Amino acid sequence: xxxxxxxxxxxxxxxxxxxxxxxxxASAQGxxxxxxxxxxxxxxxxxxxxxxxxxxxxxxxxxAMDVARSYGLHxxxxxxxxxxxxxxxxxxxxxxxxMMFANVRGCxxxxx
Numbered sequence: 001x002x003x004x005x006x007x008x009x010x011x012x013x014x015x016x017x018x019x020x021x022x023x024x025x026a027s028a029q030g031x032x033x034x035x036x037x038x039x040x041x042x043x044x045x046x047x048x049x050x051x052x053x054x055x056x057x058x059x060x061x062x063x064a065m066d067v068a069r070s071y072g073l074h075x076x077x078x079x080x081x082x083x084x085x086x087x088x089x090x091x092x093x094x095x096x097x098x099m100m101f102a103n104v105r106g107c108x109x110x111x112x
Contacts, residue, residue: 059107
């Protein structure tokens with residue numbers, strides 16, 4: 001009786017091992033279930049259009065004036081543009097004021 005149970009146990013272990021090896025291949029084929037309008041939708045309208053290229057990598061003087069105006073500088077005007085900074089003059093609450101922006105994209109404020 002013990003030999004019969006031992007043989008059945010070994011046979012069950014071999015069966016489980018063989019079946020676990022085949023489930024990986026069977027699941028590789030995959031079954032997709034979709035509920036709704038379907039999975040094949042047209043691409044968005046700008047799918048084939050490449051993203052815009054920005055030729056100018058620095059701070060645009062007009063953008064520097066807009067940022068200065070948002071900081072509260074009235075009658076802002078660009079005074080000087082160097083490779084490192086853009087200087088904007090104007091009038092603040094206490095009179096004439098100067099703002100310096102880094103000449104990189106986004107025009108971060110360096111000093112007042």
